[in-house]
Amino acid sequence: MKRRQFLQHASVGLAVPALGLGATAASMANAANPPLKVGFIYPGPLADVGWTYQHDLGRKMVEAEFGDKVKTVFVEKVPEGPDAERVLRQLVDDGCTMIFTTSFGFMEPTIRVAADFPEVAFEHCSGYKTAPNVGIYQTRFYEGAYLMGMLAGKRTKSNTLGYVAPFPIPEVIRNLNAFVLGARAVNPNASAKVVWINSWYDPANERDAALTLMNQGADVMYQNTDSPAIVQLAQSKGLWAIGQDSDMSRFGPTAHLSANVLNWGVYYVHKVRQKLAGQWKSEDTKWGMKEGIVQLAALGPSVSKEAAAAFDERKASILAGKLHPFAGPIVDQGGKPRVAAGQVVPESELWTMKWYVDGISGKQP
Known part of the structure; x- marks a missing residue:
């Protein structure tokens, strides 16, 4: 078009x-x-x-x-x-x-x-x-991605999770890593396979990538792409999926576990108010769940009571500042220690992240 x-x-x-x-x-x-x-x-x-x-x-x-x-x-x-x-x-x-x-x-x-x-x-x-x-x-979309990983880690039967990714930029790698860390926090046997499609929005390629991952054993799908095609495919296959950016439950009533939702309006209202008041200035802003820009869709019917309880507990810990998704110990895909116990990924490295955590199959493009 x-x-x-x-x-x-x-x-x-x-x-x-x-x-x-x-x-x-x-x-x-x-x-x-x-x-x-x-x-x-x-x-x-x-x-x-x-x-x-x-x-x-x-x-x-x-x-x-x-x-x-x-x-x-x-x-x-x-x-x-x-x-x-x-x-x-x-x-x-x-x-x-x-x-x-x-x-x-x-x-x-x-x-x-x-x-x-x-x-x-x-x-x-x-x-x-x-x-x-x-x-x-x-x-701080990775906060929600970590919690989505927890749901996936509890739900999977094959211990193989699928991730459809757009471009290998820090934002996407950070979300992927947080997702896998969340999954392995509740299921150490869980691992993820990734397909990169070089597009933010391409329903046909998103679906094809998800189908490839399903054929490789993935039974829970997550994405950093924009369409509901993956959730729809999971629904048709009797598998599970997690929505991205918005609540996609209407596209997979039984497949949809939850969604990592962004409420950009809280930020836009804040900055426009500054501009109207003559107080706007150049800032580097990073907001997360606490500020209301990262929100989570309601849990789907396939989420067990046990998984829901763990989800709610860790969600509360993130909101209270007691849990950071990138808290150590963390090792990377090659087994190299990246974060020691009691430490977290440095803020500067978090926003430039280019390495995979342990538990992800394959290499970056």
Whole structure:
């Protein structure tokens, strides 16, 4: 399908009214104080039911929170390459003075465009480069991934878990590692096999990758991709799966164990409020379960009472700051000690992670 080449305008009813003979005091006030125009660019389609879908729910939370003080626009299905820069410049030309770029691959275009428009506030998701007018934000998604691993470790009968992965970037490797650490915390015999598909959203390839893993013995599937195709396949095969980014239980009523859900709106409301108050600044923000950006879907009917009790106990420990998913002892895939008992992975290494924990089969691409 050809990607749309125009901006998607949400809340068209928020347009500033033209002043005429019958202009009201409210319309004149609106003209004097136009709404903050906020742009979003998404790597996937709104219909992905995953990453982009959740980001767009966050955009809608901004509209609900601030009403006519803001106007939002978005562009979906933006390739993570040179074309992203063109889209960003178009958003600025369209009047956006705050822009959220919602995927790792938008990092370089964001930095380049921001240098030309110092008056615009940019927020980049999952990256590591900042500037005076570029803030970055990530989630501690690995907290939920660890808990999802616990469910998988308790549910598996084959002790083989499947993981469908998009790109070998730290964000994905970190989630994979946390998932396996959680599984092995409750089932030391559990291990994971991985298939990389080089795409965030590709339902056909996601399904094919999951089928390959199932044919290799995996009976519980997890993913860092965006569509519900894997959950649907698990449902058809009488196996189990865990949703990603959003609650995917409707696609696998009995297969779905839970989902690692992202509530981007809490962050978007926070930063837009800063901008409206004239208090926005470039920050490096990493939020998790405690801040409400990482949430967990309800446990499915296939989760045992024992597994649910362990899940709830460790969830509470993470929220209380008593449990870190990357607490030692941890050894890597080659048997090298990485984290000693009583220690945790250093924060700087956590966000640049490129190694596999013990329990993962195969090599990174």
